[in-house]
Amino acid sequence: MAHVVTCFVRYRGRVLLVRRSDSVGTFPGRWDGVSGYVEGDPAAAEDDARRELREEVGLGDGEVELVRVGAPLDASTAEGEFTVHPFLFEAETAETTTNEEVAEAEWTDPTTVLEREAVPQLWEAWRRVAPTLPTVREDRTHGSAWIAARALETLRDAAADDDADDWESAARTARKLRDARPNMAAVSNRVNRAIATAERTPESVRERCVTLLRESIDATDAAAANAAERLADSEATTLATLSRSGTVRATVAESDPEAVVVAESRPEREGVGVAEWVASETDARATLTTEAALPTALSELDVDAAVVGADAVLPDGRVVNKTGTTALALAAREAGVPLYAVAARDKVRPAGDDWTADEGEASDAVYDGTESVSVFAPTFEATPADLVDAVVTETGLEDADDVRRIAEEHAENAAWDESGP
Template sequence: MAHVVTCFVRNRGAILLTRRSDSVGTFADQWAGVSGYVEGDPSDADDDARRELREEVGLSESDLRLVRVGAPLDVSHDEGEFTVHPFLFETETRATSPDEVRRADERGPSTTTNEELAAVTWADPTEMRERETVPRLWDAWRHVAPTVADVREDETHGSAWIAARALEVLRDDAADADDWDSVARTARKLRDARPSMAAVSNRVNRAMATADRTPESVRERCIDLLRASFDAADGVTTAATNRLADSDATAVATISRSGTVRRVLRESDPDAVVVAESRPEREGVGVAEWAATETDARVTLTTEAALPAAFSRLDVDAAVVGADAVLPDGGVVNKTGTTGLALAAREAGVPVYAVATCDKVRPTGEDGVGDESSGWADVYDGEASLSVFAPTFEATAPTLLDGVVTEAGFADEADVRDIAEEHAENAAWDDAGG
């Protein structure tokens, strides 16, 4: 049995599909991922996957980030028997033609195809079910696609990323579902997976509340909302960058690993960036390393305890933080240490802006912080009889913030309340048990 790789490349929720040309030996004129034969050890086909991506669509190592290697699956067909090794990669590339290359310059390099491919297109993954594809392509996708467990257990990405994955899970399950009840069960699991991350439950609730009571309608709403979520992230970046420019901010302090904050730092191009370490998991170290590599700023890594001194000695003139959730009163739930940063900023007379999409606002009536905690062993792993208080998240009062910047612009407390009421209305889809 021959071993082959099938590579799914994802960008902004869509994946790159390729139509095989007449020059290939099998499955000509059918849609596939980026695929090819395994030339080495089938148990370690990573090199084969990257070779095919480079040769078939011109994506190099620097263009790609490996997300997942899926369990192999067997395919039996008149044209042969194969063991398929599925891979999922993430890329910022989104160009498949000269016109798209010109429009997509800011997202990364273009894809260029070889003679084995007749066409390439970016499409929602569920379109595989409607196209003439190589055998079991949808099954291969499901072997690497996000799951409820991914949403619940991800400790690497920020809430915007995780919320996008939640919509993908709901979309894919809706595509496979035969009835509304099974879709609703998945929605409830996703809604409850990350209690501190309002964007996850809000997006799932919006999909369910605004869809007809059919799986197909939920699938379509998830696709629309996923696209809208990426547009919203772009809008927040623009609004926050403009806010910093209006404030004449050239030295910016931050904490934790917000993807939105990273985009703001890249676009606003400050002269200096100060990043708090973010105890106990120290994810701020990675943010500082990213800023040192991806921006032209002078980057300083500090501890939360040293932030008051950093604001004065390093001439910080603005602070930008992300938000796992925005509370209905205008406060934010974010990584523990955010309140300390805000207090240090207030003492130094420096404005503090939280940046978040509207989907991160908690519905009216939901004011809690959530109970997610981790990294306690990083604080103390000795044998003394003592307890450790090291919460992952905390609430920062609205009085310590100068405001919340959303895709709609600067939001005051009244704006936040209106958004919270809308989210509460969407959450009511499940009031009667779905």
């Protein structure tokens, strides 16, 4: 049985599909991921996957990041017996350079596989690397915008499955996704909108997820652009931030500051990766500090503005974000430095939806000794509204009335289910 790799490459929520040319030996004219034979040990099939990406579509190792390796599946076809090794990569660019094995390449929604003449079991291969409920529930690496996008993908794919023969099947998946990350408003808001604004059919839910996924990515970009414009208007050239946030990264890239000060973000220290990104991917000087040293850093390093993301914005204007945000906000207020929270409107929690601090999932990183020491290390906290100079979204700067109105809209969407948000 021949072993082959099938690579799915995702960029901004779309997946690269290729139509096989007449020069290939099997399945000419059919749609596929980027695929090819395993030339060595199947256990090292990732090497073959990366080779095919380079050869067929011109995506080198520096332009793609491996996201997930799926369990192999067997495909019995008229053209032979194959063991398919699925891979999912995230691309940093949509630019491709195809070779003679590719007749056509298209960035599209992966559910279009079900509507095209594709190689056997291509949808099944996608499902083995696609986002799932555990992806949404267990991810501790990415920010809420990224996780919310994976929630929409999970709901979209569930609605597209052959066994999703009624609306209630999609609704059951939506309820699980909605409740998977209670502190991340974008997850529940986007799932609720997909169901509330769709007709009561799986196909309509799928179509709404496709549309909302693209809109949500655009919203993050627009919020970052608005924040960058605000920073330019205030002539801010040195920024301070903490933790990780895709929206803050986009703001930094858009605003092109001279320097960025990043707090390490105890206890998981994900701010270290942010500082490394600033150093490697921007022209700004990167300085890593601690939350405890932030007040001194703001003055000694001449910080002009502080920028944070938000896992949620509460209806009363409080900003829920990584613990340390309130310390940064207080230090910024003392130093006369404005603090902006940058977030898409979908991060505003619905009116009437309560928020409670978590109990500290990373407590072992704070103390792993044997004495009777209790640890208080919540991951998120709510920073008071009066410490935040502005909440910047895709539509601009939102005041208290704007936030309340957005919260009411989200509450209306959440009402699709009698069990509530």
